[in-house]
Amino acid sequence: MRYVAPKEATVPDRRSPIDLLPAASREWGRIEPPSDQPRWGMVVDTERCIGCWSCAVICKSENNVPLGAWWNRILTEGEGLDLPTTEHGSEEMSWTPLACQMCENPPCVKVCPVQATYVRDDGVVMMDNERCIGCRYCMIACPYGVRTFNWGTPQRPNGLETGMVAERPIGTVEKCTFCVHRLEEGQVPSCVVSCPAGARIFGDLNDPDSRVSRLIRDREGRMLLEDRGTRPKVRYLPARRRRGL
Amino acid sequence: MSAQARSGPVGRGVTERVGRVDPLLAWIGFLLVVMAVGFATWIYQVTNGLGVTNLRNTVMWGQYILFFMFFVGLSAGGLIVASAGRLFGVTRFAPIVRLAVLEATVAVMLAAIFLLPDIGRPERLWHLFRYPNLTSPMIWDIAIVTAYFALSVTYVWLYTRADLAAARSPLALGTGDTPAGRERDDRWKDALAWIALPAAVLLHSITAWIFGLQISRGFWYSAIMAPMFVASALVSGVALVIILALILRRFGRLSFDDGLVSFLGGLLAAFISVEAFLVLAEVLTAAYPGVEFEGDPMARMLTGQFAPLFWFEVSVGLALPFFMLARRSWRASPRMVAAAAGIAIVGIYVHRLNLVLNGLSVAPIGLPPGVSIGTAQNGASFAMSHFYVPSLVEWLIVAGVLAGGALLFTLAVRWLPLRPAGH
Numbered sequence: 001m002r003y004v005a006p007k008e009a010t011v012p013d014r015r016s017p018i019d020l021l022p023a024a025s026r027e028w029g030r031i032e033p034p035s036d037q038p039r040w041g042m043v044v045d046t047e048r049c050i051g052c053w054s055c056a057v058i059c060k061s062e063n064n065v066p067l068g069a070w071w072n073r074i075l076t077e078g079e080g081l082d083l084p085t086t087e088h089g090s091e092e093m094s095w096t097p098l099a100c101q102m103c104e105n106p107p108c109v110k111v112c113p114v115q116a117t118y119v120r121d122d123g124v125v126m127m128d129n130e131r132c133i134g135c136r137y138c139m140i141a142c143p144y145g146v147r148t149f150n151w152g153t154p155q156r157p158n159g160l161e162t163g164m165v166a167e168r169p170i171g172t173v174e175k176c177t178f179c180v181h182r183l184e185e186g187q188v189p190s191c192v193v194s195c196p197a198g199a200r201i202f203g204d205l206n207d208p209d210s211r212v213s214r215l216i217r218d219r220e221g222r223m224l225l226e227d228r229g230t231r232p233k234v235r236y237l238p239a240r241r242r243r244g245l
Numbered sequence: 246m247s248a249q250a251r252s253g254p255v256g257r258g259v260t261e262r263v264g265r266v267d268p269l270l271a272w273i274g275f276l277l278v279v280m281a282v283g284f285a286t287w288i289y290q291v292t293n294g295l296g297v298t299n300l301r302n303t304v305m306w307g308q309y310i311l312f313f314m315f316f317v318g319l320s321a322g323g324l325i326v327a328s329a330g331r332l333f334g335v336t337r338f339a340p341i342v343r344l345a346v347l348e349a350t351v352a353v354m355l356a357a358i359f360l361l362p363d364i365g366r367p368e369r370l371w372h373l374f375r376y377p378n379l380t381s382p383m384i385w386d387i388a389i390v391t392a393y394f395a396l397s398v399t400y401v402w403l404y405t406r407a408d409l410a411a412a413r414s415p416l417a418l419g420t421g422d423t424p425a426g427r428e429r430d431d432r433w434k435d436a437l438a439w440i441a442l443p444a445a446v447l448l449h450s451i452t453a454w455i456f457g458l459q460i461s462r463g464f465w466y467s468a469i470m471a472p473m474f475v476a477s478a479l480v481s482g483v484a485l486v487i488i489l490a491l492i493l494r495r496f497g498r499l500s501f502d503d504g505l506v507s508f509l510g511g512l513l514a515a516f517i518s519v520e521a522f523l524v525l526a527e528v529l530t531a532a533y534p535g536v537e538f539e540g541d542p543m544a545r546m547l548t549g550q551f552a553p554l555f556w557f558e559v560s561v562g563l564a565l566p567f568f569m570l571a572r573r574s575w576r577a578s579p580r581m582v583a584a585a586a587g588i589a590i591v592g593i594y595v596h597r598l599n600l601v602l603n604g605l606s607v608a609p610i611g612l613p614p615g616v617s618i619g620t621a622q623n624g625a626s627f628a629m630s631h632f633y634v635p636s637l638v639e640w641l642i643v644a645g646v647l648a649g650g651a652l653l654f655t656l657a658v659r660w661l662p663l664r665p666a667g668h
Binding site for chain 1: 293294295296297300301302305306360363364365366367369370372373375376377378380381382383384387455459460461462605608609610612613614615616617618619620621622626627
């Protein structure tokens, strides 16, 4: 069976908001020159993450995500939100920012009965919300719990839609897309551009000299839940030193 | 003349009229009302979204999937009784075999219908046939449910065709009742039994694999899921056939002796013991190492949040009916067998409830604040776990589907010759 490509989303005929940015901002978000066949990946430096939720909040506004749903969230390594753990008598804090892990072996794609979730040539795991029947099997299959269902009419704090992406139909599943609409403009995902600590790095995993490839090599970028064999393209750099409070 | 005396005859007339209402019609009317309410509730759910249920991103499958699994299991009785009887030459099932295949047909149909309210975009159901993903256990399950339904309908027709033809019913599809025709039916029944028995085993296994192949859910990811689904299907399926057979005997639609009830009771006890063995094997394997894994669903089941459900399942659902049926003299009583069968069905329902809810009760990864709930009605966006109780909407829709099944079964019992010639 051949995968039938979904209809491309139609982009309204208007100037890209990226072009409206100041040159310095545009430059800050530019993806480093990729290889001929890029395979996008992300590195999260847990040593740098300060648990501020900037990436989670900008994700919501960039992608028009309604109230109650989050494509990106920050897990605290501890007993409660922003509570420290005590190890060998010293208190420590660390966080695990979590969004779609863009698995090389994605369980969600395997179980979707209608091929509504699929892998693009550049490795991005995508959703076709016009095909999704809303069975939520992908949410069962995802070991990271990063998918969210549209349970009703989307609610927004002031009733206004935000960001650069059309809202998804009721009764379908949605998730992080690596901001594919920004990738098309040569810009990194909005969580990467917004991180005040520079804890997120985006780039081409097919290029052995890209910053992400070097960081994964040099600092042994870990996969989350590696034992499940999902082989994520999002890698986590372990902290090199303890961060006592 | 007092007012009371004058009103007397009028009152009696009303009573007589009420008394004359055909109980069958009243029953059908009641079912139609429940179906209409269920259908209207479903329209309400489709319009407003699945947020009207108590499902959320934390527990995203609930009542509907539970009833899907449960009815897949209930459909086991029919084809097992029909095809095992044929393959292994067990002739004593003959008086109830038509009822059994009818029960399987209605149950598997209801199972398929229960998938409808579960999906968010029912109008896109045709995508399943247009863009099927062959690696998805859900596609395998839809294929086997469809095949099983087709087999069951064929069986019902093969078993009743000759009698329908003799009665010149249009349901005989224009065929006649001849000795050669009856012989041909028998040959077909024998041939189909070879497909029907493996199909029944596959039906329950594939339904189990929807859950059991998911490495993301430690509680489900186990090779014992398929055998356990087959065992629990046999328990609930045979139990339902027993109960329906006794009800129809009371209404004079079937006739068989108590020996058959006792035999089925013994069979049920055997199936219950297999189910209990598999539950023991599962729990022991998971609990013995004492390793906390995935928020430790086994501890939640044995001593935690789900302990009441689990111990109810073990004591009332498995042990009690087993002992009620264990002694030959006890299971000689049809009342005892019927009671044990009813309890066993409740036990299997609780077993499946436990399976679905416990498997989903803890957020993946298990670090705070958990997963996003999906709606913001309580001001909170995240939850580590979620105690799921079905909403009124879910109950009304389930009641509607059940009423539809009961209606179909009632009409089939009314119009199909369930009693084989010679019984």
